[in-house]
Amino acid sequence: xxxxxxxxxxxxxxxxxxxxxxxxxxxxxxxxxxxxxxxxxxxxxxxxxxxxxxxxxxxxxxxxxxxxxxxxxxxxxxxxxxxxxxxxxxx
Amino acid sequence: xxxxxxxxxxxxxxxxxxxxxxxxxxxxxxxxxxxxxxxxxxxxxxxxxxxxxxxxxxxxxxxxxxxxxxxxxxxxxxxxxxxxxxxxxxxxxxxxxxxxxxxxxxxxxxxxxxxxxxxxxxxxxxxxxxxxxxxxxxxxxxxxxxxxxxxxxxxxxxxxxxxxxxxxxxxxxxxxxxxxxxxxxxxxxxxxxxxxxxxxxxxxxxxxxxxxxxxxxxxxxxxxxxxxxxxxxxxxxxxxxxxxxxxxxxxxxxxxxxxxxxxxxxxxxxxxxxxxxxxxxxxxxxxxxxxxxxxxxxxxxxxxxxxxxxxxxxxxxxxxxxxxxxxxxxxxxxxxxxxxxxxxxxxxxxxxxxxxxxxxxxxxxxxxxxxxxxxxxxxxxxxxxxxxxxxxxxxxxxxxxxxxxxxxxxxxxxxxxxxxxxxxxxxxxxxxxxxxxxxxxxxxxxxxxxxxxxxxxxxxxxxxxxxxxxxxxxxxxxxxxxxxxxxxxxxxxxxxxxxxxxxxxxxxxxxxxxxxxxxxxxxxxxxxxxxxxxxx
Numbered sequence: 069x070x071x072x073x074x075x076x077x078x079x080x081x082x083x084x085x086x087x088x089x090x091x092x093x094x095x096x097x098x099x100x101x102x103x104x105x106x107x108x109x110x111x112x113x114x115x116x117x118x119x120x121x122x123x124x125x126x127x128x129x130x131x132x133x134x135x136x137x138x139x140x141x142x143x144x145x146x147x148x149x150x151x152x153x154x155x156x157x158x159x
Numbered sequence: 160x161x162x163x164x165x166x167x168x169x170x171x172x173x174x175x176x177x178x179x180x181x182x183x184x185x186x187x188x189x190x191x192x193x194x195x196x197x198x199x200x201x202x203x204x205x206x207x208x209x210x211x212x213x214x215x216x217x218x219x220x221x222x223x224x225x226x227x228x229x230x231x232x233x234x235x236x237x238x239x240x241x242x243x244x245x246x247x248x249x250x251x252x253x254x255x256x257x258x259x260x261x262x263x264x265x266x267x268x269x270x271x272x273x274x275x276x277x278x279x280x281x282x283x284x285x286x287x288x289x290x291x292x293x294x295x296x297x298x299x300x301x302x303x304x305x306x307x308x309x310x311x312x313x314x315x316x317x318x319x320x321x322x323x324x325x326x327x328x329x330x331x332x333x334x335x336x337x338x339x340x341x342x343x344x345x346x347x348x349x350x351x352x353x354x355x356x357x358x359x360x361x362x363x364x365x366x367x368x369x370x371x372x373x374x375x376x377x378x379x380x381x382x383x384x385x386x387x388x389x390x391x392x393x394x395x396x397x398x399x400x401x402x403x404x405x406x407x408x409x410x411x412x413x414x415x416x417x418x419x420x421x422x423x424x425x426x427x428x429x430x431x432x433x434x435x436x437x438x439x440x441x442x443x444x445x446x447x448x449x450x451x452x453x454x455x456x457x458x459x460x461x462x463x464x465x466x467x468x469x470x471x472x473x474x475x476x477x478x479x480x481x482x483x484x485x486x487x488x489x490x491x492x493x494x495x496x497x498x499x500x501x502x503x504x505x506x507x508x509x510x511x512x513x514x515x516x517x518x519x520x521x522x523x524x525x526x527x528x529x530x531x532x533x534x535x536x537x538x539x540x541x542x543x544x545x546x547x548x549x550x551x552x553x554x555x556x557x558x559x560x561x562x563x564x565x566x567x568x569x570x571x572x573x574x575x576x577x578x579x580x581x582x583x584x585x586x587x588x589x590x591x592x593x594x595x596x597x598x599x600x601x602x603x604x605x606x607x608x609x610x611x612x613x614x615x616x617x618x619x620x621x622x623x624x625x626x627x628x629x630x631x632x633x634x635x636x637x638x639x640x641x642x643x644x645x646x647x648x649x650x651x652x653x654x655x656x657x658x659x660x661x662x663x664x665x666x667x668x669x670x671x672x673x674x675x676x677x678x679x680x681x682x683x684x685x686x687x688x689x690x691x692x693x694x695x
Contacts, residue, residue, distance in 0.1 A: 104211070119208040120212040120213075125170075143173075147204065
């Protein structure tokens with residue numbers, strides 16, 4: 069549901085794709101977002117805070133009440149999980 | 160030179176390595192093509208992530224999930240509490256009309272007649288304890304808060320401890336529930352005596368080798384002791400845990416007795432509920448309402464005004480039961496002087512163990528049945544109760560998921576650790592009653608102990624839900640981690656557990672393991688949350 073909404077919004081809301089945006093098609097971006105949405109909460113939250121909210125690990129740690137090292141591990145595992153999810157999809 | 164781990168390189172890309180370590184890594188990169196390729200790949204990945212998330216519309220910020228800042232005021236909690244109280248007070252009279260077996264009534268937290276429940280009796284204690292109690296309470300809470308502020312302030316300055324929501328909630332709940340405890344008068348010594356001319360206005364909590372009431376207790380009497388004697392008057396209920404309990408005076412409320420033996424020579428205003436080795440209602444003894452007792456030996460020489468229900472090895476009746484006499488056990492004897500105002504129904508193992516003297520008067524019908532092991536699978540009621548249980552468990556699961564989403568799911572997840580949960584759960588299962596008892600006998604902790612015990616029973620109930628949810632998740636392996644899938648998993652898991660529970664012997668064993676594992680997972684999760692609360 070979130071993915072469909074995402075695609076619809078993306079198509080209307082990105083008038084000027086950046087050079088890298090051109091490399092990554094609209095659909096692929098939606099796929100990534102969809103995969104992120106399906107991550108478990110404890111992975112998803114730090115990942116989104118980092119790459120959408122652009123917070124530092126320290127800030128994320130503070131907001132979630134965790135240690136910085138743990139946040140680093142969560143983000144790392146989130147990426148691994150994400151890769152697995154996306155590679156499953158492309159097969 | 161050894162390569163850096165992917166996580167380290169990833170942190171480097173995110174600009175999160177310490178200066179010194181960054182420099183080392185840079186030096187390494189200059190020499191290592193493998194790590195350079197990794198670096199490029201990770202950079203590209205970060206760009207993809209930022210790029211994809213850049214177009215996240217504002218309303219999709221829900222991706223971030225329900226994390227709140229640690230100090231936000233839990234208005235939702237207040238609202239939920241108010242809602243529970245409102246619904247509770249609306250539903251309470253209705254529940255009172257349900258024919259819950261009277262023996263269980265006092266456990267029902269919404270019962271209006273049950274006088275030992277804590278939650279809805281707050282108002283009662285307020286009304287009766289008055290301002291004196293409130294000032295006691297305020298002084299205690301004030302002191303505690305001061306202590307917390309002083310202690311916590313120092314620690315907060317050092318930013319070493321952070322008391323976050325779970326801890327705060329727990330504290331609030333404990334304080335609220337400890338409130339009724341302040342209507343208690345506590346006495347503890349070798350011999351506790353309420354003298355003949357003495358009157359105690361509050362509920363009396365007495366522990367001692369001998370607890371003797373010759374005067375008047377206007378509230379309830381909660382007694383723990385070797386011998387508990389009521390020669391005077393208890394205007395409320397008598398709750399007794401003793402080797403021997405003797406009531407020769409008057410108890411105007413109910414008696415809840417968990418003694419080795421109970422002798423009732425005096426007057427009881429309402430009903431008697433108990434679990435004991437022997438019960439004697441002597442010829443001077445009178446129970447104003449009914450009796451529900453499980454005991455080894457029961458002898459009834461006095462009068463029970465309403466109905467009597469006995470689960471007993473031996474039952475001798477030579478007195479009067481105003482209405483029905485229901486009995487299940489081994490031997491039943493009704494002597495010539497026995498009178499039963501209603502029906503007599505008995506379930507015994509052998510008919511020859513029932514002796515009803517010719518002179519005994521039974522107004523209603525006689526229904527003597529042999530106790531044969533009935534197969535409950537053939538009774539429709541059985542399936543009805545199972546369905547009700549399942550529906551209730553689903554409701555609880557749903558509520559838990561809505562109120563504490565992360566915690567509930569994490570607890571179910573922690574079940575997966577198997578042996579750790581089991582060992583932990585076994586320890587908690589055995590340890591908490593001991594701890595509750597130890598807290599209770601320190602007297603100050605009596606309400607806390609009750610609270611702990613209630614919490615313990617709740618956790619045992621929830622254990623099955625967490626294990627069920629875990630089982631369902633394992634079996635269904637939902638791709639989307641949303642709530643309806645979680646609930647579906649819960650339903651499947653609970654169904655499996657329920658069916659397994661019917662297998663003789665194995666079912667019991669599995670049930671025990673389930674409780675241990677679920678309890679362990681919950682405790683583990685609680686421990687983790689509290690560790691997160693006390694971050695160093």
